[in-house]
Amino acid sequence: MKFVELARFDSRLEAEAIGHALDQYEIPFLVQSAGVGMFGLGMVGKSPVPVSLCVPDYRLDEVRELLSCVAGPVEEDEEPHDG
Numbered sequence: 001m002k003f004v005e006l007a008r009f010d011s012r013l014e015a016e017a018i019g020h021a022l023d024q025y026e027i028p029f030l031v032q033s034a035g036v037g038m039f040g041l042g043m044v045g046k047s048p049v050p051v052s053l054c055v056p057d058y059r060l061d062e063v064r065e066l067l068s069c070v071a072g073p074v075e076e077d078e079e080p081h082d083g
Contacts, residue, residue: 003054
């Protein structure tokens with residue numbers, strides 16, 4: 001399964017919260033950040049590097065549509081980021 005970046009967040013907690021909202025739709029997700037451990041910088045406060053929320057590439061459009069119902073449209077990147 002190939003994961004692609006859906007959005008970037010300032011903290012891991014924000015990305016995890018959105019990811020877990022997808023659980024009810026049985027949509028898997030990954031939260032990635034370079035050099036930031038699970039309980040290190042960025043877990044609660046602002047991360048020193050962007051935190052990416054990634055979803056399966058074949059469900060990307062579905063997730064964008066779901067999230068647009070609660071947060072407005074999710075902006076599409078010009079180039080998808082591989083996860």
